[in-house]
Amino acid sequence: MAELAAEAVRVPAGVRHTSLQKFMRRRSTIAFAMTLPLIVLIVALVIYPAFYSMYLATLNKSMQRFVGLGNFEFLFRRATFWMVVKQSCIFAISAVFFKALIGFFVAHFVHTIPTKGQRKWRGMLMVPWVIPTAISTIGWFWLFDPSYSAFNWLLGKFGVDPVPWLGHPLWARFSVILVNVWYGAPFFMIMYLAALKSVPEQLYEAAAIDGANWFQRLWYITLPMMRNIIAITVLFSLIVTFANFDIVRILTAGGPVDQTHVFATWAFLLGIQGNDIPLGAAVSLFMLPILGVSAIFILRGVRRRTIEA
Amino acid sequence: MAQSRLSRRKLLRTTALGAAAVVAAPYVRGAHAAGRLSIGFWDHWVPGANDTLTKLCQEWGEKEKVDLQIDYITSQGNKNLITIAAEHQARSGHDIIQMPTWEPLDKADALEPVDDIMQKIIAENGAASEAAQYLGKSRGKWVAVPATNGSQVKPPVARISLFKQHVGWDPTTAYPADGTNEELAEKWDWNMFLAAAEKCHKAGFPFGVGLGQTTDSVDWVGAVFASFGAQLVNEKGDITVKSDETRQVLDWFKKLVPFLPNDVFAYDDASNNKWLVAGKGALIMNPPSAWSVAKRDNPEVAKDCWHFATPRGPKGRYSPGLPYYWAIWSFSPNKSAAKSLLVHLSKLSSIEKMVAASNGYDIPAYAKALDFPTWREVGPPKGTVYHYPPRGKQIVSLAAAPAPPKIAAQIYTQATMTKMVAKCTQGGQSIDQAIAWAADELEGFMRT
Secondary structure: OHHHHHHHHHOOHHHHHHHHHHHHHOHHHHHHHHHHHHHHHHHHHHHHHHHHHHHHOOEOOOOOOEOOOHHHHHHHOOHHHHHHHHHHHHHHHHHHHHHHHHHHHHHHHHHHOOHHHHHHHHHHHHHHHHOOHHHHHHHHHHHHOOOOOHHHHHHHHOOOOOOOOOOOHHHHHHHHHHHHHHHHHHHHHHHHHHHHHOOOHHHHHHHHHOOOOHHHHHHHHHHHHHHHHHHHHHHHHHHHHHOOOHHHHHHOOOOOOOOOOOHHHHHHHHHHHOOOHHHHHHHHHOHHHHHHHHHHHHHHHHHHHHHHO | OOOOOOOHHHHHHHHHHHHHHHHHOOOOOOOOOOOEEEEEEEOOOOOOHHHHHHHHHHHHHHHHOOEEEEEEEOOHHHHHHHHHHHHHHHOOOOOEEEEEOOHHHHOHHHEOOOHHHHHHHHHHHOOEOHHHHHHHEEOOEEOOEEOOOOOEEOOEEEEHHHHHHHHOOOHHHHOOOOOOOHHHHHHOEHHHHHHHHHHHHHOOOOOOOOOOOOHHHHHHHHHHHHHHOOOOEOOOOOEOOOOHHHHHHHHHHHHHHHHOOOOHHHOOOOHHHHHHHOOOOOEEEOOOHHHHHHHHHOHHHHHOEEEOOOOEEOOEOEEEEEOEEEEEEOOOOOHHHHHHHHHHHOOHHHHHHHHHHOOOOOOOOEHHHOOOOHHHHOOOOOOOOOOOOOOOOOEEEOOOOOOOHHHHHHHHHOOHHHHHHHHHOOOOOOHHHHHHHHHHHHHHHOOO
16 A cells, blocks of 8 residues: 555656646547536526426426326317417418518628628618517507507508507417517528628629529529528527517517417416416427427438538 | 644633623614515506605614615516516515415415404404405415505596586586485496497597406406306306306497407507597596596596496496505515514505505505595595595405406406407307307316
8 A cells, every 4th residue: 555655656747737738638628618608508597497397397287296298188178279389380480481581682682782881781780680679579569559559640640540450369460470570580681691692703603604684593593502591590580489478478468369379478378477387388398399390300401401512 | 733822721711702792792783683675566557656655665664674675566568467476486586575366365375374463453444345355365364464555446437528428427416526426326337338338439539448468457347247247157166157147248248349449459557548648538447547647647638537436237336346465475584574564554644645645546455444535635626536436335346256266366367258258259259159268268277
């Protein structure tokens, strides 16, 4: 024992130091250390709550008894639940479609502006996206306000009857989608603009020599070159829009007659306001398979195109 | 080895001297010696009412050396309900939180019993009203203290000139500031309300009564249901929505809705107030907050407003009530200070100040606190709120009663009654379809 201790003492201190230094200098170690704060955040704020909500979704209302998939079975028998599923799909798909469409065209317009003046246009067009949604949505609420709607005041000037922006199911759906599109289109615009700038100019020159018109250039050069960015932006936006809460909550709180509820607002109504946390958790978890399946399809397409390229 | 300079004997001596010094030292009481207390009060609609409440709390805080943190939480967008629900789930938050209607019973498991202080308060103030007892007691024990600030009813507030001109009925004659003209008041029932709504709609001043999902809408619709005898769930917890009374009341709403503004289904608690203050309508169902705001923002409208009794239905005259409570969370670390503050706020002198500051909006729960001069004197027009507190044969209606509290809280929060009305009017469904939908929803509320 005493000999071993003596051996340990004899080992030069610098050798141990060097191995530690080597370990610390490994690229994988540095990468791990640098991403550790993010990993901790994701574990604490995403993974743990996700698993905890899965656990909650298996409990009864008073959270004292395990009911397995009983909450889901209960939900599937409710007409309101299927109405919320339908509304969430209408809301997310239509909002993402219009955001993508408007973002695409606006990006093209901005792309044609000379570089010198482009920055201020980019800045101005990003304003809806950078204002906190809660604040901008309150502004929209005042524009739609039942008694003092500024839109209705303007319409009144042209002799048009007031529109129940938030009081009729169809108008209320239109209003929440409109605000979501207004808020989200700049994100698409900036992503598309970045993609447009990375398309090599030579391709357009070659197409011009071949006599391609603007539509052919768009169809055969621009769109294929932007496909991956479009797919990833659509996926990201679809996830965020499906999980939207603030716009619907502030504008309509799910009304009238639950007809603008999306998963998040209905889960909140049942779970927090209705004091039925397990049922609320079950509603919010229902988004998971929908988003999971769409993510698999979209990312598979991106990967395939990357390999082909 | 270096020796410690502190010997065992020295240590014992120092400790004993220190302990003696602490015991013998005079008690110096700091500014906040009794700790901190955080309170979440309901944010009053009447301008200036919060200031009086803050002042009352500060007086107590200075006397008792307690540091106070007061938050005023609006009921706009049900923010108060959300805060209560979040604090209940998190078992963390304010020490005292102000709760409306069904919340104390729904959250009774997380509240500190207040039977001890309620005995003292009742001994001083007289008995609490039946409605206050019904919603404030769980298994015979008080779980929250009836609050003065915010406790309200929602009777009609009408424009006197518009009613005289277009309805041919003067609310100031039927309900003068010193009594009631029984003959004229007897005619004031829901059928007359319907006829008045039609006339005012034709004249371009529709009634601004909400059919949305917040308390103003739920409370007045609940009172109409009660006065027709329509119950969604009875006191035993049985679903009783499929009844002739429910069909009758929904049929009445089908007749009313065409005479209302087309966006009443999106009304929140501010919408009807704005409607009246802007001079757009002839009547809303509301406490005197709309009139109080009109005094500031549109004095001509304020001078023309009169509060009077709710119309009578086949089963009686029900006034839409919304009692508030001050509740102490069981997780509060400073319960004794919280109880002391609530006793201070429940003194008759404090209650009178709150009633005066709210222009008579706040309706105390106690027998000895219902005859303050405010209701007779405030104006203009003088006596406008004399009939605001329920007088005569009026019954205070609690929307969703008599369902058991856990179910009633769901009916109230999810606005089941106003949704039924919306389904069979704007939604184009038949009355039976709306009832079937409600029965399905109510079955869901029975979950345990």
